Structures are given as C-alpha cells and as structure tokens.
Amino acid sequence: MDEIVALCKRRGFVFPTSEIYGGLGSTYDYGHYGVLLRNNVRNEWWRAMVFERDEIVALDSAILQHPRTWEASGHLEGFTDPLVDCRACKLRFRADQIEESHCGKKPSKRPGETDQCDLTDARQFNLMFETHVGPVADDASVAYLRPETAQGIFVNFKNVLQFARRKPPFGIAQIGKSFRNEITTGNFVFRTREFEQMEMEYFVPPDDAEKWHRHWLDERMRWYTELGIRSDHLRLREHPPEELSHYSSATSDIEYLFPMGWSELEGIANRGDFDLRQHAQFSGEKLEYFDPQTEERYVPHVIEPAAGVDRTMLAFLVDAYDSEQVEGRERKVLRLHPRMAPVKAAVLPLVSKDGMPEKAREVYDAVRRRVPAEFDEGGSIGRRYRRQDEIGTPWGITVDGQTMEDDTVTLRDRDSLEQVRVPIEGLGAELAERLEQPWTTPKAG
Amino acid sequence: MDEIVALCKRRGFVFPTSEIYGGLGSTYDYGHYGVLLRNNVRNEWWRAMVFERDEIVALDSAILQHPRTWEASGHLEGFTDPLVDCRACKLRFRADQIEESHCGKKPSKRPGETDQCDLTDARQFNLMFETHVGPVADDASVAYLRPETAQGIFVNFKNVLQFARRKPPFGIAQIGKSFRNEITTGNFVFRTREFEQMEMEYFVPPDDAEKWHRHWLDERMRWYTELGIRSDHLRLREHPPEELSHYSSATSDIEYLFPMGWSELEGIANRGDFDLRQHAQFSGEKLEYFDPQTEERYVPHVIEPAAGVDRTMLAFLVDAYDSEQVEGRERKVLRLHPRMAPVKAAVLPLVSKDGMPEKAREVYDAVRRRVPAEFDEGGSIGRRYRRQDEIGTPWGITVDGQTMEDDTVTLRDRDSLEQVRVPIEGLGAELAERLEQPWTTPKAG
Numbered sequence: 001m002d003e004i005v006a007l008c009k010r011r012g013f014v015f016p017t018s019e020i021y022g023g024l025g026s027t028y029d030y031g032h033y034g035v036l037l038r039n040n041v042r043n044e045w046w047r048a049m050v051f052e053r054d055e056i057v058a059l060d061s062a063i064l065q066h067p068r069t070w071e072a073s074g075h076l077e078g079f080t081d082p083l084v085d086c087r088a089c090k091l092r093f094r095a096d097q098i099e100e101s102h103c104g105k106k107p108s109k110r111p112g113e114t115d116q117c118d119l120t121d122a123r124q125f126n127l128m129f130e131t132h133v134g135p136v137a138d139d140a141s142v143a144y145l146r147p148e149t150a151q152g153i154f155v156n157f158k159n160v161l162q163f164a165r166r167k168p169p170f171g172i173a174q175i176g177k178s179f180r181n182e183i184t185t186g187n188f189v190f191r192t193r194e195f196e197q198m199e200m201e202y203f204v205p206p207d208d209a210e211k212w213h214r215h216w217l218d219e220r221m222r223w224y225t226e227l228g229i230r231s232d233h234l235r236l237r238e239h240p241p242e243e244l245s246h247y248s249s250a251t252s253d254i255e256y257l258f259p260m261g262w263s264e265l266e267g268i269a270n271r272g273d274f275d276l277r278q279h280a281q282f283s284g285e286k287l288e289y290f291d292p293q294t295e296e297r298y299v300p301h302v303i304e305p306a307a308g309v310d311r312t313m314l315a316f317l318v319d320a321y322d323s324e325q326v327e328g329r330e331r332k333v334l335r336l337h338p339r340m341a342p343v344k345a346a347v348l349p350l351v352s353k354d355g356m357p358e359k360a361r362e363v364y365d366a367v368r369r370r371v372p373a374e375f376d377e378g379g380s381i382g383r384r385y386r387r388q389d390e391i392g393t394p395w396g397i398t399v400d401g402q403t404m405e406d407d408t409v410t411l412r413d414r415d416s417l418e419q420v421r422v423p424i425e426g427l428g429a430e431l432a433e434r435l436e437q438p439w440t441t442p443k444a445g
Numbered sequence: 446m447d448e449i450v451a452l453c454k455r456r457g458f459v460f461p462t463s464e465i466y467g468g469l470g471s472t473y474d475y476g477h478y479g480v481l482l483r484n485n486v487r488n489e490w491w492r493a494m495v496f497e498r499d500e501i502v503a504l505d506s507a508i509l510q511h512p513r514t515w516e517a518s519g520h521l522e523g524f525t526d527p528l529v530d531c532r533a534c535k536l537r538f539r540a541d542q543i544e545e546s547h548c549g550k551k552p553s554k555r556p557g558e559t560d561q562c563d564l565t566d567a568r569q570f571n572l573m574f575e576t577h578v579g580p581v582a583d584d585a586s587v588a589y590l591r592p593e594t595a596q597g598i599f600v601n602f603k604n605v606l607q608f609a610r611r612k613p614p615f616g617i618a619q620i621g622k623s624f625r626n627e628i629t630t631g632n633f634v635f636r637t638r639e640f641e642q643m644e645m646e647y648f649v650p651p652d653d654a655e656k657w658h659r660h661w662l663d664e665r666m667r668w669y670t671e672l673g674i675r676s677d678h679l680r681l682r683e684h685p686p687e688e689l690s691h692y693s694s695a696t697s698d699i700e701y702l703f704p705m706g707w708s709e710l711e712g713i714a715n716r717g718d719f720d721l722r723q724h725a726q727f728s729g730e731k732l733e734y735f736d737p738q739t740e741e742r743y744v745p746h747v748i749e750p751a752a753g754v755d756r757t758m759l760a761f762l763v764d765a766y767d768s769e770q771v772e773g774r775e776r777k778v779l780r781l782h783p784r785m786a787p788v789k790a791a792v793l794p795l796v797s798k799d800g801m802p803e804k805a806r807e808v809y810d811a812v813r814r815r816v817p818a819e820f821d822e823g824g825s826i827g828r829r830y831r832r833q834d835e836i837g838t839p840w841g842i843t844v845d846g847q848t849m850e851d852d853t854v855t856l857r858d859r860d861s862l863e864q865v866r867v868p869i870e871g872l873g874a875e876l877a878e879r880l881e882q883p884w885t886t887p888k889a890g
Contacts, residue, residue, distance in 0.1 A: 012502075012608035018511030020600050020728035024578070024588070027507045029601055032609055035503035051813070054820060057457075058480035062472045062639050063622065066463030083580055092580040129576045131590070133469070133638065135528055135537040135628055143469070145576070145590075155465050156474055163457035164477055165823070177508065177622065183580055193578065194507050283465035368496070375499060378610070 061152025334392030506597025779837030
C-alpha cells in the first residue's frame with residue numbers, strides 16, 4: 001500500500017486535503033490523473049447501469065434532505081457506534097474496538113489496561129454529520145449530510161413511477177457524495193468520512209427478488225473482471241444471518257484482496273420492501289405499484305448493488321500496480337484496462353529537428369480528437385516512457401526522423417513493450433476502436 | 446418560468462427534494478433527463494477547459510476542508526449577511542432586504558411598516574454551513590461545508606506546481622458541490638443552498654493578468670453562444686468599483702436574460718494575488734513560482750471564470766424552450782443544441798407488423814452504440830414525437846413498412862420537422878458526426 005500511496009502522490013493522483021494546513025484526517029483531494037481515473041470509474045459504471053440498459057433511469061438527489069427521511073430509514077435511531085470516554089486522557093474510543101485503541105496519557109497503553117484510564121459506560125454516537133439550515137440554529141432547523149445516496153432514491157420512487165413511466169423490474173441509479181462521521185478511518189482512501197457512492201436500487205415483483213439478486217451478483221462480478229481486475233483477487237462473501245442489516249434478507253459482498261487483506265468492495269443487498277414501507281408509513285404516501293394487466297397492487301422489493309468510487313479506484317490501482325526489471329532497471333507500471341487509464345495515448349517527439357515539433361503537434365491534435373491524449377517533449381525518451389508507464393498510459397506514440405519522410409510513427413504497447421510502425425492516418429480512430437474491444441489482462445498471478 | 450418548472454416536473458427533469466415529506470425549501474433533485482442534461486453541461490465545460498487545453502489540469506478537492514482555509518480566505522469573518530430578528534413574530538430577515546420581506550403576524554405587513562414588528566439591530570450571520578468532525582462537538586472539531594470550490598484549488602497550488610510540472614500561465618479546473626446557507630433563495634434552481642460549481646483558477650504572470658482576463662471573457666462568451674444560447678440574451682456587465690469583492694481588482698459577469706430579468710450566469714474575476722498571499726501567510730508555505738529562465742520569483746495573479754451547473758442548465762432550458770402552432774395544435778419543444786440534448790435520437794417503430802419490432806430494436810441497438818438514444822413504442826406516433834420534442838431530442842427515427850423492404854428509415858428533424866428517408870447503415874455514425882459539427886440556432890428572436 002505504501003508504494004501505491006507514494007505513486008499517487010508522486011504522479012498527482014491523490015493529495016491529503018488541506019495539506020498546507022496539516023491536513024484533515026483521512027480526507028483526500030484528487031489531482032489531475034486521479035480525477036481522470038475517477039471519471040473513468042464513474043463513466044464505466046454509468047455505461048453498464050444506465051446507457052446499456054433501458055429499464056434503469058438516472059437520479060441526482062440532494063445531499064441535504066428532509067430530516068424525516070432519516071427517521072424513516074432508521075438512520076436517526078440506529079446508525080450509531082458505541083463510544084466510551086476516558087475521563088483521564090479525555091479521548092473518545094469505539095467501545096467495540098478498545099483492544100486496538102491507545103490512551104492519550106504517556107506511556108500510552110490500551111484503555112482499561114492500566115488505571116491511568118478511567119472509562120465511562122458506552123454511549124451510542126450517531127454517524128451522521130449534523131448541520132442547520134436557515135438562520136436559526138435550533139432543533140427545528142437540524143439537517144444531516146446524507147450517509148448514503150440510497151434514501152434519496154426511495155423518496156423519489158413515486159416521481160419516477162409517475163413521470164418516467166416505469167414498471168417493475170426497473171432501476172434508479174445515482175452517483176454522489178455521502179458523509180459518515182466515522183471514528184475509525186484509514187487505509188488511504190478505503191475508508192474516509194467524505195466519499196462518493198455509486199448506488200442502484202432495482203425494484204422488482206416480490207417473487208422475483210431472489211432471481212434478481214443473483215442476476216446482480218453476476219453482473220457486478222463481471223463488471224470488475226471485464227475491466228481487468230484479476231478474478232482470483234475477487235470473491236463473493238455472503239453475510240451470515242447474524243451480520244445482516246435490519247432491512248436486508250440477504251446480502252453478499254464482493255471482496256477484493258487489498259494490501260490489508262480481503263475487504264469489501266461492493267455490497268449487493270436484497271432490501272426487501274423495508275424502505276418503501278417505511279417511507280410510505282412516515283410520509284402517508286402510497287409507495288406501491290399497480291399492475292394494470294394483472295390488476296395487482298404490490299410494494300416492490302429492492303435489490304441494491306452499492307459501490308464506492310474511491311474504493312473502486314483504489315482496487316483498480318492496486319490491481320494494476322506492477323514493478324519489473326527491464327534491461328537491468330526497475331520499471332513501475334500501472335497495467336490499467338485502457339478504458340480505465342487516465343490518458344490513452346502519449347505523443348512523444350523523439351528529437352527536435354526542423355519541422356518535427358510541428359509534425360508531432362499535428363499527430364497529437366489528430367489523436368486527441370478521438371481519445372484523451374497527452375503531449376510530452378520534456379526530458380529523455382526513457383524518462384518520458386517511465387512517466388507514462390506510471391500513470392498507466394497504454395499507448396506511446398513516438399515521432400521521429402522517419403515520420404518526416406513517410407508519415408508513420410512508432411506505437412509502443414505499455415504491457416508487451418512492443419513497438420510497431422504504423423501510419424499516422426487513421427491512428428486516432430484505430431485507438432478509439434481498440435478501447436471498445438475486449439481486453440485481456442497481461443497481469444501476473 | 447412557470448412553464449419551464451411545469452415541463453421540468455412533467456418530463457422528470459427536476460423534482461423538489463424530499464417532496465413526500467413536504468420538501469426542503471429551495472432544494473432540488475434531478476430526474477433522468479435532468480441528470481443527462483447536467484452531465485452534458487459538465488462535459489461541455491470540461492471539454493473546453495481540460496480536454497481541449499494542455500495547460501489546464503483537473504482537481505477534485507474535498508467538501509470538508511481544514512477550517513484555517515476559511516480564515517485565510519476571509520470567509521469566516523466576511524462571508525455574512527446582516528440579519529434582524531422580529532421580537533414579535535420571531536422571524537429573521539435580511540436587513541438589506543427589509544423592503545421585500547413580510548412579517549409573520551397577520552395581517553402580514555413589511556417589518557417596520559407597523560408597530561406589530563419589533564426589530565432588533567442587525568447582526569452579521571455567516572453563510573457557511575457548520576458541522577463537527579469526529580466524536581466531540583466542540584470548537585476544536587468545527588468544520589464548514591465549503592461555500593466555493595475555488596479555495597480547494599488555491600490550497601493545492603503547490604501540489605500542482607510540483608507534481609504536475611506546470612508553469613504560468615496554467616489553470617486548475619474543478620467541478621463540485623458547494624453550500625451556502627442563503628436566507629433568500631428562489632427562482633427555481635437559480636439560487637439554492639446546495640449547488641454545483643464549475644470553477645477554473647488560471648495562474649498568470651502579474652503583468653499578463655489583464656490580457657488573460659479579457660481572454661477568458663471572450664472564451665466564456667463564445668462557449669455559451671457556440672452551444673446555442675442566443676447572443677442577444679447574453680451580456681457582459683462590468684462590476685463598478687464599489688461592487689467589487691475585497692479580493693478582486695476587476696470582475697465582469699456574464700448575464701443571461703432569465704424570465705425574472707438579467708441575472709448573473711457566470712462571474713469572471715481578476716483575483717490578483719490575494720488568495721495565494723493569504724494562504725501563504727496563514728500556512729507558512731511559499732506559494733509562488735520561480736522561473737528558472739528569468740530567475741524571477743513571483744506570486745502569480747489569478748483569473749477565475751466561475752459558473753454554476755444548475756444555473757447554466759436553467760439558462761439552456763429557458764433559452765431552448767419554445768411553443769408554436771403546428772397544424773392547429775400547440776407544440777412545445779426544447780430547441781437544445783444537439784450536444785446539450787439529454788437524448789440524441791429516438792427510435793420509434795410505426796406499427797407492430799411481423800418482424801417490425803425486432804427490426805426496430807436492431808436499429809436502436811446500432812444507433813445507441815454511437816449516440817445516447819431511446820426506444821419508444823408506447824402510444825400514437827404523434828404523442829411520442831411530442832414527448833421527444835419536450836425533452837429536446839434532435840432526431841426521431843421511425844421504422845415503418847418500407848424499412849422491412851429496403852432497410853431505410855425516416856429521420857425527422859426536431860426543428861425543421863423535415864423528414865428524410867435514410868439508409869440504416871451508418872446512421873449511428875452519421876449522427877455521431879453531426880454532434881461534432883457547428884450548429885446554428887433556429888430559435889426565434
């Protein structure tokens with residue numbers, strides 16, 4: 001993980017937030033390549049969820065919602081961690097993680113291990129960030145930053161039914177920020193207080209819920225492997241009954257083998273009719289579907305694939321990271337799927353002879369009309385290749401003396417390191433076409 | 446404006462947030478077409494700012510930042526509205542808008558107009574939303590939801606300089622949510638407490654600041670008109686000296702003729718070196734550029750084009766909205782630039798004869814591989830056209846009896862209503878190509 005963090009900083013993928021002010025624990029800003037990579041994560045999810053399916057529609061609900069939403073969802077009462085205070089060191093700990101905690105007094109010991117620590121009883125601490133809307137900060141103006149995007153979907157169920165003319169099975173997909181005031185954060189961008197979710201709620205006839213749950217488990221696994229994640233670094237873990245959330249009759253996590261071990265990448269839950277029934281009860285609205293053909297009226301059940309942009313990005317980075325010896329030197333390379341790569345092609349003029357920079361710019365302008373590209377004329381060609389390898393650029397295009405004679409360039413493959421001579425004409429279109437083709441990972445292991 | 450709001454609801458562009466719970470004043474959720482339209486707004490800004498320019502890099506900074514950021518920027522002290530309380534009706538009003546306010550007591554009068562109202566002196570009320578990070582809600586844990594994305598850029602200036610190897614003139618572009626606890630909101634999505642900004646900070650040598658300010662005024666005006674906004678509905682308004690913010694030496698607004706009158710669409714400010722100097726002073730970091738060629742060291746000046754996704758979307762909707770009489774019936778149509786249209790093509794099978802639905806699906810599958818498309822077989826063809834007109838779909842493709850014989854379809858133009866017979870083959874590619882072509886508005890006035 002340290003190597004990933006170092007590369008992310010060195011190449012400007014990820015910076016700690018407010019670094020010049022000492023940072024704000026476990027909050028991160030994304031630099032140029034990080035933004036491009038995250039956009040690719042979002043776009044690929046969006047493509048699979050919205051563009052390639054007719055029965056799923058898009059939604060973008062607000063972060064600030066009516067507080068009743070969180071009463072109905074159970075977050076106001078139940079979205080809590082048990083915390084204990086130490087009367088001596090004045091720190092606060094998660095009661096269920098006392099074993100891994102350390103008291104603030106020196107020499108630091110585990111709370112309870114020493115009589116330095118004087119722990120209170122555990123109290124429930126709500127993980128929602130609280131704020132006030134309007135000029136008066138009182139109970140009536142309390143609002144919460146949403147802890148998940150899902151509830152914004154449920155409260156819009158009726159709007160979508162009515163105005164998007166959908167009938168089950170249909171889905172509502174949303175990408176957006178959520179906030180959880182976690183006490184224990186960490187593992188780089190794996191667990192942060194501010195994070196971005198990609199959630200889709202799929203509304204189905206109750207009898208079909210299990211079938212659709214299996215469907216979405218398969219679909220989501222396929223999404224990761226088709227985008228190049230090694231299948232032996234992925235596994236499905238079914239929640240045992242005692243681990244299930246109150247709203248769920250079955251949940252399976254897709255786990256990825258992160259450097260800190262197998263950890264949740266995405267949860268796929270069968271939420272039953274819990275959410276729609278709760279919001280119907282709290283709002284007084286009928287949240288159900290009337291089937292004009294069968295004349296049946298029912299509350300759809302919900303299958304929810306819920307992934308995170310940051311965590312997915314991290315999995316792609318970890319899975320793509322490779323280091324190898326090439327001609328006696330270390331080569332660090334991100335073997336990203338070309339569709340995930342922040343930059344698809346780098347145009348690199350080899351030497352600056354008469355007309356060559358201009359020619360290289362021409363090639364660059366033609367290529368970037370079709371695929372995201374970069375122009376780099378700084379430093380030795382070896383150094384420029386290394387930079388591109390580290391950000392995962394699949395294709396390097398070098399413009400050299402021969403280019404001036406016959407309008408060809410060399411095309412270097414990031415993974416095989418093969419270089420082939422190709423004509424300039426049609427190169428951008430050719431690379432755009434390759435992006436749409438299936439791609440097999442050349443990753444080791 | 447009422448017609449726009451009605452269309453937005455009817456076609457599922459925009460819904461009031463938490464509507465089933467009575468809403469949350471001036472907060473909105475975006476439905477399917479609203480999300481697609483907003484994505485187009487973002488993508489076109491991104492294309493103009495990042496993809497088509499080599500010297501501008503992307504950033505995505507966190508909403509929760511270190512509180513010192515807002516001390517340095519001046520927001521903690523100065524980002525306030527003067528408020529007065531009415532001791533009688535217990536309402537709070539903006540002191541500078543007392544004239545337009547109404548007391549809560551019946552019969553409602555303007556505060557001050559009657560002795561029913563007993564106003565306090567004005568106090569400064571900060572517009573930043575406040576929350577607490579971590580388990581203890583005290584002064585040390587206070588954090589603010591960012592009121593602008595710009596400061597997240599300034600505090601990353603050094604990171605970009607160092608890791609993205611840039612030198613002035615260069616820019617940092619960011620799209621993201623900001624929050625302002627406005628007392629007076631309204632005009633639909635024009636002014637909301639939660640909104641999305643598109644800001645770019647352009648760092649230049651001090652002597653070139655005026656030149657670049659003019660450059661960005663021209664560029665941004667061109668962006669709107671090239672995407673179809675009527676140029677006579679746009680104007681530049683230079684801030685007079687007394688209106689300038691404390692950080693700005695010159696600001697011009699691009700204003701649009703909204704239904705409520707000329708209003709700010711985008712502000713383009715010359716911020717000088719105010720922000721970098723402030724953050725340098727508060728953080729102790731050197732935020733400057735050293736030019737190795739001239740051996741000069743200087744603090745760059747900043748030009749900032751700052752637009753809003755929601756407001757820009759509203760301008761595109763307002764400008765595109767048209768209503769006309771066609772064959773004695775009213776036709777409502779959004780004359781959006783094809784690149785802005787949520788859906789580019791609708792495939793509409795005319796009748797359900799043998800094999801025709803299958804053929805229509807084939808056409809649909811081929812077209813949507815190239816452009817966002819929709820398949821609609823519900824209701825009369827006239828009704829389906831009206832639906833597509835209302836969401837601004839530029840091209841309607843009808844599959845009919847002749848299609849089965851010669852593999853041609855009719856292509857209907859949203860604006861001219863002309864229908865031409867075209868071959869199925871290559872249709873998707875042809876439409877994708879048209880999206881890249883300049884487009885001239887057929888709008889009236």
